[in-house]
Amino acid sequence: MNEHVPSHFIEEIIENDLKKSVSRENLRFRFPPEPNGYLHIGHAKAICLNFELSRKYGTSINLRFDDTNPTKEGQNYVNSIKKDILWLGFKWDKECYASDYFEQLYQWAKKLIWKGKAYVDEQSQEVILAQRKTPFEAGIESPYRRRSIKENIELLERMRAGEFEEGQYVLRAKIDMNSPNMNLRDPIMYRILKKSHHRIGKKWCIYPTYDWTHGQSDYIEQISHSLCSIEFENHRPLYNWYLDQIYEDGKIKPRQCEFSRLNLSYTIMSKRKLQRLIEKKYVQGWNDPRLPTLSGFRRRGYSPEAIREFCNKIGVTKRDNVVDISLLEFSIRKQLNKTAPRVMVILDPIKLVIENYPPKYGIRNLPFSKRLYIEREDFMEVGSKKFFRLCLGGEVRLKNAYIIKGISVIKDYEGKIIEVHSFYDYKSLSGSNTKESLRKIKGTLHWVSSEHSIKVEVRLYDRLFSVPFPDGNKERDFMDFINPNSLKVVQGYGEPSLREAKKGNIFQFQRLGYFCVDPDTYKERIIFNRTVTLKDSWKKVKQ
């Protein structure tokens, strides 16, 4: 439905191409991660974009690993990336690897030499960089730029044969050392790296660079629209230049389109910076629930549906953007509100004694008794008009149970309240439909029966950073803004039904938030992660 109403500018480009150059069945997409880190929610934006485009147009989509740098990549990353995409709810048609195209790339490189469009340079990296100069001035051509075709071919073959050391030779495209676009100042196509590759081992000792690989891989797979983030915009002329060298009539010439990457408030997205947080032990690993990685969100209790909905909501443009984290929280709350079973758990207990309650009674499935726990925060000796929770002389409903009235407190020698005493109205049981049970009482508290409750570990996660744009300050390092209270571990008291909770289950702890069972849970010790709090309009009144 609505197939002809583009929902963002990339669809508009596609619709235009459909009218002009490309037929519908030739539309093809790809998601091209480098296997050198874990996927984060910024990747999810790109994944949703590409996969949903392929779904919309009924065409195929490849997962392609951009594995051209054996010094940084690994099979563990390949595995985690596949797992995360599947978890998000998407299935690719072909699983591809740029490393499978190395032979073709090599042959094309030779073709470029034959055309006089590439040459082997033997200057040091420092010299090559220096000759490139800056964007504001002309570069200097390499003295090896005019090497003969025969010699170039021979040297490239010897590079491949492993006759040289790393850094001794490189293959460069011969484009324009005066271009204002630095990518066109004779970019490197091949470098010597005597490293074993995670997939193809020691088959190669020269590796193609990203620019010399990406567009050609798109071409081999006949990708019609190659979507990437905005920082590749300046690479597009090079992308097209390479394709022009190898293009054959009748084939699809891929089109690169750029869109802006996702930034989320109160967090960071850069792989390198995430890595730093992990190395410095501010978080416990790539799947720490505070991280914006997909594995982190999964552990935190976020559902793939919520993440997909979020990605659809944020749109696709070319502007800089910082999306408010509350939009993500809205997505997960919206879903969990519909699906999560409600239970009662006390996180910061205070004892509540119901003096006139007979010791033996109970409510089926949810034991009620004379001695309960309620949240310390839910009691004040002297209430106020705004505070409609328990206070001395005031009435409150215990959720799914009785109406009680506070009558006295017991304090320790420091004056801290250790016990609240109350009376209950035995006719006021919830759902009993008595006149007393139908009385309007402003406040309702959650509770657990102290003798029946089970102890649980609860990990209260909060934002990783205490400022909205930890990354946006040029003078200060993002590490300065780490929220020291991003994790608080407490012992809670849960209703006994939680004994049956399984890893990954998610509940609403009534009046507190949504919590999921952590994989670290074992038989005697159930661990809950707080996914997100409930919206709390009381917190605002208090402040």
Next chain:
RNA sequence: GGACCCGUGGUGUAAUGGUAGCACAGCAGAUUUUGGUUCUGUUAGUCGGGGUUCGAUACCCUGCGGGUCUACCA
């Protein structure tokens, strides 16, 4: 200094030359046995200056602001 890209409420995003709309956040109220949910209402915006046009958020010029580029990373 150069090239390329981008400027719409606090945030994200629509409007493709014809009433500036939606969502989140905020605020107010109603409902509520979760201060949740739900419902209703509401505050708030086209970066500035010129031009083209009956009419400009859109097109042109210019200024300003922001981003990217000076890797043998992707």
